[in-house]
Amino acid sequence: MKKDIKVESGRSFGPGRLSPAAREALELIRTHRYPDPSHPGVAELQERRIIEAVLVEGPEGVPWIIADPRTLERCHLGSALESLISQAQTIAAIPDAYEELEQLIRGRDGNIKGIQYLASEGEANASITKAMAYASKRVLTVHPGRTPRKRADLEARLPQDLIHAAVVGEWKEIYSRNHRADEKLKWWAAQVSEKGVQIRTTHEDVERVYIIDDAAMILDTTKPTEDRSAWLIQIPALVSWMEIYFRHLWKRSERWIGEGPAAREGALTTEHSRRILRLYTDDLRKTEVAKALGVSSRYIDKHLEELYRGTGIKTLHGLVLWFSQSEERHINP
Structure with missing residues (x-):
């Protein structure tokens, strides 16, 4: 299951070349909350000619102006990069977390409150079906490309899925991008999206994950179907960690079905x-x-x-x- 994922950190990009104090001072100036002249970041910004002092202070008391507006863009890009690195590190930790759970459970003979080992994919699917029957707050799922959904299963589930979608507060699903060519999945998605379900796709290598209300499930899809197992997790802290994983992945994913399309007019990309x-x-x-x-x-x-x-x-x-x-x-x- 383990996959090597390169996550670069500590790179100098835009604001990485500014000290934290200088970045703080720049943000204060940008939002017109001018720092005191003794602020440790002001001297650095002036020395690097990113800001310039106003020689004659006006009635609004503006002591500096930003001389290099591109610095703001670099700061925003740098902040976005730091966020992406954090997201990538969270996603990269999923396989390790699965293996650690397996060692932890087996080391204690499966006796850990809040974590249940499911020995087969059949057990996992039965547990998912049961949880869906009572879902009300959220359904967040991730589906890797190696686990296509069967048309017969989608057709059988559709009536109940439409009922659930009408009552669940939030239902979002993420699929590997190769699912976009799956006509049976598009047929199912078109039906449930009318009830508010949102679906995106990702290029990233993902594991099969379900978060239903206050429980989460990780399924090992790297093994043959007959050998697949799963973990049902009901420890609040671990469920919250799984939700963070999902939210980060959602931000990185591309809209597919259930959300308004992005405008092509004026797009810079082709x-x-x-x-x-x-x-x-x-x-x-x-x-x-x-x-x-x-x-x-x-x-x-x-x-x-x-x-x-x-x-x-x-x-x-x-x-x-x-x-x-x-x-x-x-x-x-």
């Missing part, structure tokens, strides 16, 4: 550049992206060059970060 950037967000190198798309490296350079000009961003890292936070990532295809 279908070609979006396909390229979605693969770059998977941490692939240019040669790997070119191979996955069946194109040349020059093809990639051409389409990204247009984006560099349109966004004013100078680096690939910045471009990928911009796309991961932009509404344009929701434009399909």
Whole structure:
């Protein structure tokens, strides 16, 4: 189950070149809550000519102006990068958490209050069905590409799913992006989305996860069907951690069904550049992206060059970060 995921931290990007005090002072100035001149970050901002003192103080008492507006953009990108790193670290920890739970449970003969070991996928599905029957607050699920949903199961579940969707406060599902070609799933999703269910897709390698009201479940989908097991978790702290995992993954995922489409008008990206950037967000190198798309490296350079000009961003890292936070990532295809 374990997968090596590279998570870079401590990189110098935008605000990483400013001290925390300077970033705090810059934010105060940006929001017109001017810090005291003795604030430790003011001197650094002045020394680097990011702010300039107003020689004649006006009636509003404005002591400084921001001389380099691009610093604000770099600060925002840097904050977004720190958030993405935090999200990636949370997601990367899922396989390890599963293995630690397995060792913990087996080491105590399965006797831990709030955690139940389910030996088969059949047991897990039965537990999910039972939980869904009483769900009222939330249903949050993640489905990897290696576990396609069967049409017969979707058709059998649809009547009950429509009933549940009408009463559950929040129902969101995330699927691996290869599910977009699944006609039977699109048929099911179109029905339940009319009741408020929202569905997104992700490029990331994920595990099968369910969070239903105050319980969570992790299913091991890397093994053959007959050997799959699951953990039913009802410890509040662990359930909250699983919800954080889901919320982070949701922010990184692309709209599919149940949400308003992103506007194409005025978009800086094209279908070609979006396909390229979605693969770059998977941490692939240019040669790997070119191979996955069946194109040349020059093809990639051409389409990204247009984006560099349109966004004013100078680096690939910045471009990928911009796309991961932009509404344009929701434009399909």
